[in-house]
Amino acid sequence: MIHPQAVVDPKANLASDVEVGPFTYIGPGVEIGAGTVVHSHVCIKGPTKIGKRNRIFQFASVGEDCQDKKYKGEPTTLEIGDDNQIRESCTIHRGTIQDEGITQIGSGNLFMAYTHVAHDCRIGDNNIFANNASVAGHVHVAHDVILAGFAGVHQFCRIGAYSMLGLGTLTGKDVPAFVMAIGNPAKPSGMNFEGMRRRGFPKESIRVLREAYKTVYMRGQRLEQAILQLEALPHDDLLQLFIESIKSSERGIVR
Structure with missing residues (x-):
């Protein structure tokens, strides 16, 4: 199940049926649950805990040190639930001690190619991040949210359940539950009634x-x-x- 050209640190803990493709690196302190598939050319660093039946595609970087200049190598973590799809070239970073030291992602999410989840974010369940959507540090996204392609969310913002950000939308404010927002800066555009x-x-x-x-x-x-x-x-x-x-x-x- 682990390709001979993959590098899996002895201090990583993988369920017996986890698949790992060639040229992938899995570092110490990484836990991966049953049924998860990690494709080729993926980098996963710890401390990171990944649940069951996730699919992580090529060139994704999961659990890397954050891009906050205040980060000085403190031990922080990333937790990912079950049944997520993390597509090509996604980046998901661990937390910082300036917050609670953890980045959390729920279950059933789809992160399309080139999406970014920064340090200390809390992402709920069943969200869709379309290509190149990005959320800055400390952002909270509830559940059943859609971020269209190239959407961006400023640090510390809250995106409510069932809401939707349109193509290229940039928000520096919170988006209430059910509300659709478009533009730069984001403006309300009705509710997601459909x-x-x-x-x-x-x-x-x-x-x-x-x-x-x-x-x-x-x-x-x-x-x-x-x-x-x-x-x-x-x-x-x-x-x-x-x-x-x-x-x-x-x-x-x-x-």
Whole structure:
């Protein structure tokens, strides 16, 4: 299962069925779970823990030292869940002690070619990073998010669940749950209603979110006033997710 031209450090811990292609380097402190395939010309450094059934394609760099000039070689980590696809030439870096010392990636994500996940990021589940999408240090991406090609996210930003950044979009502010953003700088462009329908969200919840978007973005009122109006509506779990993604923002939201 391990090609004779691969280099796997004796201090790495690989499940018995992990496949490793030629000219790949796996360093000490790397753990890789069952069913994972690491193609040729991949570099994985530790401490890094990779779960089950991941596929890592050629020229990816996983678990490398971060690009933060404050980093001085401290022991930091990278954790990756299950069923992710990490495509050609992706770069994913470990954390820094200036944060919590860890970069975390959930399960079921697709990182297309040349995508970048910087130090201390927290990436949830079932996200899609299209070609050349990049997130800077300390960014949090929830779940079921789409970053289109060449999208970029400034450090410390939060990208809410089910949201979407369009082609070439650059954001220095948080993107609330469900919101679509486009441009440089990013501007709101409606909600991802088509994605909601495809996921089978209740029609009433979609109707409520449509009204919530108008309240926040289209009625010319202060954000604080808009939030009060939303909180006065009957409880809806998806609406609450939208509200909380706004209230928890520290950088301000795209608006």
